[in-house]
Amino acid sequence: MPLLKVLICGGGIAGNALAFWLSKLGHQVTVIERYHELRATGLQIDLRGHGIEVLQRMGLEEKFRAHSIKEEGLGVVDSQGRQWAYFPANRSGQGLQSFSTDFEIMRGDLCRLLHDATEGRVKYVFGTSIQSITEQPNSVEVAFSNGHSDCFDLVVGADGQRSRTRGLIMGPGEEDPFHSLGMYGGYFTIPRDMQENEAYAATAYIAPGSRILMMRRHDPWRIQAYMFCKLDPKRIEFSRGNPDHGKDALKNIFTGAGWESENILQALDVADDFYGDESGFIKMSYWSRGRVVLVGDAAFGSSGMTGMGTTSALVGSYVLAGEISEAFYRSSEEVSAGKITAAFESYETKFRPFMNQVQGGLSDNDSTGWDWLLSKSLTITICYFVLAVTSYLRLDVIAQWFLREDIMNWELPVYPNMLDA
Known part of the structure; x- marks a missing residue:
């Protein structure tokens, strides 16, 4: 299998999860983050359904639970503080989660957990961002805000709903997908x-x-x-x-x-x-262009209204890494643009039905x-x-x-x- 040189823009949940899988396969992964350190901030998030399954396949459930919040449920009160309703967390392991899930965690703790799981396998560069992207015949050239530039086999935008990477690959006149x-x-x-x-x-x-x-x-x-x-x-x-x-x-x-x-x-x-x-929420008709692909909120942010933002990021990163691995596993061919775009297309084909349901009804x-x-x-x-x-x-x-x-x-x-x- 040829080893890919991959740039991931964004050191959040989706970026670190993708770095975990690609580095596990042996690919050379660099993550850049525009903040000067790991952005381990944010409030409470949760995992549901397939997101829990991905966490388990990563082998990180035990570490997750060591940092998890044992939220007991949600109460609804009136202006005087009188409780009208209470919905307890579903800890049965069966059926749908409630508002409070069995997998609650602070965003910063999950971000650190994923980052630490890649220790020694992934290069992190903080305090920098992408300035420009130029497609070359056999690579994509990236210029950074720190004045450096480098070439990669593929670039991933995992830099959130206001993604700069997304803006760089959108054509002139395209509508804002937010x-x-x-x-x-x-x-x-x-x-x-x-x-x-x-x-x-x-x-x-x-x-x-x-x-x-x-x-x-x-x-x-x-x-x-x-x-x-x-x-x-x-x-x-x-x-x-x-x-x-x-x-x-x-x-x-x-x-x-x-x-x-x-x-x-x-x-x-x-x-x-x-x-x-x-x-x-972010709604796009495409998630990739050339050797550049989007994942997480940059491609399909679903808003907190759905309760599926973190789960979508983890599952989407897993499917993207999986389709890249399928495209190059047991292959001795050179890293061609055609093989990369085929992997991106397969990622979209596999994962878009999931996101269509998550975003269904949002307008x-x-x-x-x-x-x-x-x-x-x-x-x-x-x-x-x-x-x-x-x-x-x-x-x-x-x-x-x-x-x-x-x-x-x-x-x-x-x-x-x-x-x-």
């Missing part, structure tokens, strides 16, 4: 010691005016705060380079919202880990149908009654109606040459 869901989200942690009899649980509150607050306990000293609201340009001005814009907007929108809103807003003022962004500025439901006190009260009844009957409507875990008629491919490497 589709807004019409919601804005803000996320940060709050120092708060665990109280006696307090559980590791999530609590959600719906306020009129399309506003949602949620808090989650992940360790004895801090909790996570989530703030979601309708993306109204007249009320929200935000800049990805200036978190204060998002903070100011959220303070104006959530003042007087009820429940824990005032405590959350006080903590927001001094939060040093705040992240805010527009909720949306621009529709907020996944929540606008009407969350806008007025009456409809919110009706929603609470429905949640109370379904919780009493032990019917997890959140998992079945809103999350996209139940992928039908799709099986995780098996790549013996990759798993046995």
